[in-house]
Amino acid sequence: MSKHVAILPEEAADRLAIRELIEAYAHCADRRDAKGQMALFTLDTHFVVYMNAKDAKPRQELHSRDALAPVFADLNQYAETTLSSDRIQSSR
Numbered sequence: 001m002s003k004h005v006a007i008l009p010e011e012a013a014d015r016l017a018i019r020e021l022i023e024a025y026a027h028c029a030d031r032r033d034a035k036g037q038m039a040l041f042t043l044d045t046h047f048v049v050y051m052n053a054k055d056a057k058p059r060q061e062l063h064s065r066d067a068l069a070p071v072f073a074d075l076n077q078y079a080e081t082t083l084s085s086d087r088i089q090s091s092r
Contacts, residue, residue, distance in 0.1 A: 034072035041065045 007015075021040060028036035041047065047068055049060040062068055 029075065032076050034069065034075070037072050038065055038068045041068060047071070 025037060025040055028034075028040070043065050045062070045065050045068070047062040048058045049062075049071065051059045060071075062071065
C-alpha cells in the first residue's frame, strides 16, 4: 500500500507545472513540432546533449533557444519517439 504524504499547496502547484511542461514537450515531440518544443525553453537556455551514458563529457552544448533548432529538427528522422504499451509487451 502506498503512503500519501501531505504537501503544501505551493509544492503541489510546482509539481503540476513540471508535469504540464513534460507533457507539452512530449506532445510537441510526438507531432514533430520543433518550434513548439523550442518555445518551452528560455531564450538563454543551456542545453546539454549526452549520447553515451558512460562518457561524462557531453557531445554537444547549446547556449540559446535558437541553437536548439537543429537538434529538434534532427528528431524528424525518427518515425516514432515512444513505444505504446502493446509494443512494449510484444517486444518482451
